[in-house]
Amino acid sequence: MTDKSAFTCFLIALAFVLLPSIAAAQDASRLAPTPYLTGTCTNCHGTQGRSASAMPSLAGLSQPYFVEQMKQFREGKRPATIMHQIAKGYTDQQTDMLAEYFARQTPAR
Amino acid sequence: VQTRSDAAMLGALTRRDLLKFASAGTLVSALSACAGTSSATRSIGRVVVIGGGFGGSTAAKHLRLWSGGSVAVTLVEPSWQFVSCPISNLVVGGSRVLADITVSYQGLRKWGVNVVHDTVTSIDAERRLVHLASGPTWAYDRLVVSPGVDFMYDSVQGMNAEATNRIPHAWKAGGQTVLLRRQLEAMPDGGVVVMSVPLAPYRCPPGPYERACQIAWYLRTSKPRSKLIVLDANPQVISKGALFTRVWKEDYASVLDYRANASVTEVDVANRTFILETGERVKGDVLNLIPPMRAADIARNAQLVTANERWCGVDWTTMESVAVKNVHVLGDATMSAPAMPKSGHMANQHGKAAAAAIIELLNGRRPEPPTMVNTCYSFIDDRHAIHVSSVHRFDADKQTLVAVTGAGGVSVADRAQWAIEGTYATGWAQSIWADMLA
Numbered sequence: 231m232t233d234k235s236a237f238t239c240f241l242i243a244l245a246f247v248l249l250p251s252i253a254a255a256q257d258a259s260r261l262a263p264t265p266y267l268t269g270t271c272t273n274c275h276g277t278q279g280r281s282a283s284a285m286p287s288l289a290g291l292s293q294p295y296f297v298e299q300m301k302q303f304r305e306g307k308r309p310a311t312i313m314h315q316i317a318k319g320y321t322d323q324q325t326d327m328l329a330e331y332f333a334r335q336t337p338a339r
Numbered sequence: 340v341q342t343r344s345d346a347a348m349l350g351a352l353t354r355r356d357l358l359k360f361a362s363a364g365t366l367v368s369a370l371s372a373c374a375g376t377s378s379a380t381r382s383i384g385r386v387v388v389i390g391g392g393f394g395g396s397t398a399a400k401h402l403r404l405w406s407g408g409s410v411a412v413t414l415v416e417p418s419w420q421f422v423s424c425p426i427s428n429l430v431v432g433g434s435r436v437l438a439d440i441t442v443s444y445q446g447l448r449k450w451g452v453n454v455v456h457d458t459v460t461s462i463d464a465e466r467r468l469v470h471l472a473s474g475p476t477w478a479y480d481r482l483v484v485s486p487g488v489d490f491m492y493d494s495v496q497g498m499n500a501e502a503t504n505r506i507p508h509a510w511k512a513g514g515q516t517v518l519l520r521r522q523l524e525a526m527p528d529g530g531v532v533v534m535s536v537p538l539a540p541y542r543c544p545p546g547p548y549e550r551a552c553q554i555a556w557y558l559r560t561s562k563p564r565s566k567l568i569v570l571d572a573n574p575q576v577i578s579k580g581a582l583f584t585r586v587w588k589e590d591y592a593s594v595l596d597y598r599a600n601a602s603v604t605e606v607d608v609a610n611r612t613f614i615l616e617t618g619e620r621v622k623g624d625v626l627n628l629i630p631p632m633r634a635a636d637i638a639r640n641a642q643l644v645t646a647n648e649r650w651c652g653v654d655w656t657t658m659e660s661v662a663v664k665n666v667h668v669l670g671d672a673t674m675s676a677p678a679m680p681k682s683g684h685m686a687n688q689h690g691k692a693a694a695a696a697i698i699e700l701l702n703g704r705r706p707e708p709p710t711m712v713n714t715c716y717s718f719i720d721d722r723h724a725i726h727v728s729s730v731h732r733f734d735a736d737k738q739t740l741v742a743v744t745g746a747g748g749v750s751v752a753d754r755a756q757w758a759i760e761g762t763y764a765t766g767w768a769q770s771i772w773a774d775m776l777a
Contacts, residue, residue: 319710
């Protein structure tokens with residue numbers, strides 16, 4: 231590699247470093263990163279909340295609806311086979327985070 | 340002109356910026372891409388994942404998904420297709436076939452995972468290299484080892500890997516599952532099936548009891564004069580005990596004989612006979628020995644085993660090995676946190692925890708401790724299922740994950756509910772296979 235091509239390469243490398251961070255900064259306003267906590271829901275309810283089975287999808291559920299259902303599961307007001315047990319494992323803050331994420335996912339068609 | 344503007348651009352960056360980028364590893368990998376040593380031009384790091392089961396596949400996919408494709412992932416897995424242990428007991432019982440529990444690895448490639456069907460011969464943790472049987476060597480920044488279990492034949496006299504062709508374990512799904520099924524089909528009505536359950540801990544705590552239900556269901560419906568003897572080394576049914584015991588009493592009393600504290604220490608392979616600790620001999624027409632197990636050989640050879648010469652200790656904030664730096668261990672091979680089962684669902688959660696931690700670490704951030712959920716469904720016949728669930732949260736004082744008090748539990752004792760849960764159990768399997776592989 232010549233000095234000149236190495237230098238060009240270096241600049242290209244810099245561009246790769248800079249571009250994603252610029253893109254991320256622009257995206258941040260409209261799309262927060264995936265909260266890793268959503269991974270505790272998605273093995274049943276589908277990656278990004280889009281279920282591939284008889285399990286209900288979560289993608290596109292409105293934020294207040296999601297929070298209310300989790301509350302009802304916790305309080306035993308919504309009948310369930312299992313969610314009344316699992317819902318009790320999440321704090322209110324965690325529930326809000328999940329609700330916010332799934333509300334902005336596009337439902338499967 | 341070109342050079343001058345280049346220089347001006349460089350001038351806009353401080354030395355500290357450059358160091359920051361370099362320390363993140365981005366600059367290094369981007370430069371190496373220029374030099375033609377890597378095709379992952381936008382990579383913030385390279386991860387090799389060993390093992391394409393519930394843990395490894397989930398980690399591989401979520402490393403790609405959650406990093407926006409900026410982590411280069413190579414998955415090494417010898418099998419050409421994934422065959423699921425969960426639901427495999429229904430293949431033994433005959434209500435499902437192997438194709439129903441088999442999933443392609445092709446979906447992972449769509450996420451940009453480099454799936455390599457090969458066997459790992461050794462791990463060089465010092466130089467961060469993985470050597471493969473067919474020749475290639477893969478370099479990594481972070482390694483994920485999700486090796487599953489291997490069996491401790493040494494602890495059962497007379498037993499060895501070859502003897503499993505006659506006395507299957509069927510505890511790794513695939514050919515062994517089919518072999519046990521064929522033996523059951525070939526057995527005449529009036530025959531005796533004997534299965535042996537090892538002392539906990541082992542892969543899938545309710546699994547042996549679900550299998551007992553499945554075999555009993557097959558015998559009751561197809562060969563009602565036959566018997567199933569369950570020899571359990573444990574003092575009692577160790578998972579969903581009240582529910583399984585009730586089902587056996589109500590549904591399978593005519594065919595099922597469950598014996599606790601019955602530890603098989605020797606096998607007379609030629610005579611298809613189990614020999615108990617007490618010296619008692621139990622002969623059968625079909626024998627199913629679930630041998631004691633430990634973290635698989637690959638983990639042991641890589642010095643990852645730290646507990647009782649069986650399991651791999653991990654830091655539960657990152658899943659990183661407590662013994663070997665930059666290596667994350669997942670799934671059944673780990674020394675489980677308190678009240679955490681060795682299950683496929685749990686391994687999926689481990690995979691996500693490791694993926695999250697690795698992405699944070701590669702970005703120079705500090706990973707948050709994970710929360711994990713577990714659900715294990717067990718089919719009690721061809722369509723009814725019961726579950727156990729739990730939620731696990733990091734305890735800073737104990738530095739481990741602990742089960743959240745008041746959360747989790749088991750199914751209610753109501754058959755109408757178990758029918759609904761049967762639908763959900765099938766849904767669970769389809770969902771989790773998609774979550775890891777599609």
